Amino acid sequence: MDLQPVILCGGSGARLWPLSREQYPKQLLALTGENSLLQATALRITTQFKLDEGSVMPPMVVSNEHYRFITAEQLRQVGIASAPLILEPVGRNTAPALTLAALAVVENDADPVLLVMPADHVIVDEAMFQMAVTVGIAHAATGKLVTFGIPPTKAETAYGYIAVGEKLGEDSAHLIASFIEKPDLATAERYLADGGYLWNSGIFMMRASVWLDHIEMYRPDILSACSAAFFRRQLDNDFLRIDEDAFNDCPSESIDYAVMEKLPYGSSVVIPLLAQWSDVGSWDALWQVSEKDQDGNHLSGDVLTLASKSTLVLAQSRLVACVGVENLVVVETADAVLVSHRDSVQKVKDVVALLKIKQRSESDSHRKTYRPWGHYDSIDCGSRFQVKRLLINPGATLSLQMHHHRAEHWIVVRGTARVTCGEKVFLLSENESTYISLGQLHRLENPGMIALEIIEVQSGAYLGEDDIVRFEDKYGRNKVAAHPPKLIMAKSS
Numbered sequence: 242m243d244l245q246p247v248i249l250c251g252g253s254g255a256r257l258w259p260l261s262r263e264q265y266p267k268q269l270l271a272l273t274g275e276n277s278l279l280q281a282t283a284l285r286i287t288t289q290f291k292l293d294e295g296s297v298m299p300p301m302v303v304s305n306e307h308y309r310f311i312t313a314e315q316l317r318q319v320g321i322a323s324a325p326l327i328l329e330p331v332g333r334n335t336a337p338a339l340t341l342a343a344l345a346v347v348e349n350d351a352d353p354v355l356l357v358m359p360a361d362h363v364i365v366d367e368a369m370f371q372m373a374v375t376v377g378i379a380h381a382a383t384g385k386l387v388t389f390g391i392p393p394t395k396a397e398t399a400y401g402y403i404a405v406g407e408k409l410g411e412d413s414a415h416l417i418a419s420f421i422e423k424p425d426l427a428t429a430e431r432y433l434a435d436g437g438y439l440w441n442s443g444i445f446m447m448r449a450s451v452w453l454d455h456i457e458m459y460r461p462d463i464l465s466a467c468s469a470a471f472f473r474r475q476l477d478n479d480f481l482r483i484d485e486d487a488f489n490d491c492p493s494e495s496i497d498y499a500v501m502e503k504l505p506y507g508s509s510v511v512i513p514l515l516a517q518w519s520d521v522g523s524w525d526a527l528w529q530v531s532e533k534d535q536d537g538n539h540l541s542g543d544v545l546t547l548a549s550k551s552t553l554v555l556a557q558s559r560l561v562a563c564v565g566v567e568n569l570v571v572v573e574t575a576d577a578v579l580v581s582h583r584d585s586v587q588k589v590k591d592v593v594a595l596l597k598i599k600q601r602s603e604s605d606s607h608r609k610t611y612r613p614w615g616h617y618d619s620i621d622c623g624s625r626f627q628v629k630r631l632l633i634n635p636g637a638t639l640s641l642q643m644h645h646h647r648a649e650h651w652i653v654v655r656g657t658a659r660v661t662c663g664e665k666v667f668l669l670s671e672n673e674s675t676y677i678s679l680g681q682l683h684r685l686e687n688p689g690m691i692a693l694e695i696i697e698v699q700s701g702a703y704l705g706e707d708d709i710v711r712f713e714d715k716y717g718r719n720k721v722a723a724h725p726p727k728l729i730m731a732k733s734s
Contacts, residue, residue, distance in 0.1 A: 390439025647701030
């Protein structure tokens with residue numbers, strides 16, 4: 242039986258602000274090592290994982306439209322050859338995401354076992370995880386729906402629970418007696434003392450056809466909307482674009498609510514997962530699974546501590562010094578600093594909500610913004626000006642574009658740039674510069690083998706990112722015309 246990994250790469254991770262932002266969520270962050278959580282999830286099932294019979298197929302990733310390019314780039318960086326990324330135009334929770342993946346699988350007349358994994362979990366003991374998956378394959382192949390339960394280590398109220406039923410055969414699998422919503426503290430303490438309950442990990446296994454049969458049985462409205470959206474899909478390079486109008490009509494529902502909680506006894510199986518799992522749902526959860534010094538501190542970046550204990554400190558852009566503090570979370574980024582007691586980190590999402598009410602950009606994006614061609618860092622801004630540092634990857638090209646409200650000065654500080662400015666095309670080397678006037682058609686390319694670094698100074702009445710009119714774009718972003726109007730090309734630098 243072949244195994245098809247399905248990585249669900251949605252969600253915003255608001256409790257991990259200010260590192261996690263809406264346009265750069267926690268699965269794209271390297272929180273516990275060199276690789277991001279997405280990269281670690283993909284590598285966990287594609288490297289050194291062998292089946293006695295069948296093969297492990299390249300992962301299928303269901304992602305968000307907004308961060309599709311960085312998702313694809315992160316997979317490329319670790320050598321993961323995935324199927325085309327399935328892009329959800331809007332978030333509709335995990336049941337529709339899994340349904341889209343299952344529809345893509347069965348279209349090729351295949352019916353492998355799906356291993357459905359959120360992209361933002363931490364699993365420390367990967368050997369134990371692979372052993373549990375091997376047990377799960379055998380049960381999923383027979384038509385069972387399989388999930389993995391985490392033996393609780395404390396009376397946790399932030400997780401759903403699984404009541405364990407009778408044991409199956411000689412392996413570690415049990416039938417599921419029931420799913421239980423997040424309990425209050427007294428109930429969670431009772432579950433911990435009882436020993437017959439597991440945390441719900443949100444990791445599932447089932448054959449593709451079995452999932453489609455069950456979603457049709459219990460939530461035909463979800464299957465209908467997903468089928469219509471998938472039928473009208475478009476393949477755009479490495480992306481499978483789902484029809485937005487049809488998918489907008491899809492109800493938002495989790496795998497648990499849509500199917501798992503409705504199954505009769507005997508249809509579903511839980512396998513205990515003894516692999517040091519965490520959903521990294523808060524800064525305290527990250528502290529729990531991170532390496533610590535002799536004082537119980539986890540420190541990352543340029544950090545100094547004196548007489549401090551049991552504290553998480555992450556510094557990204559400057560020195561952070563902590564003196565005489567205990568049980569704190571301190572997270573510093575280029576544009577925001579979070580200081581919280583570890584007991585209060587669940588309230589970080591309320592900070593994000595307040596930022597949204599105030600229409601602050603810090604809720605959505607970092608100062609450094611990723612694009613398919615590289616990234617830019619907003620160094621400084623003021624009334625009628627903005628300064629950015631652009632890094633353009635070797636061989637990458639920005640769109641052929643113009644701006645209605647701003648002019649731009651470009652200074653090359655590293656590499657060689659090919660510049661289109663009106664009807665002229667020319668090269669700029671290090672320490673050379675050019676000027677793009679307001680309304681001027683232009684494009685920037687990196688023809689070299691090393692990264693191109695540009696300092697861009699924008700000036701004008703309006704400097705927003707929506708003042709970009711694209712005429713040609715290799716990455717399939719919005720274009721307004723097949724050819725630019727002649728009046729734009731008439732002026733050159």
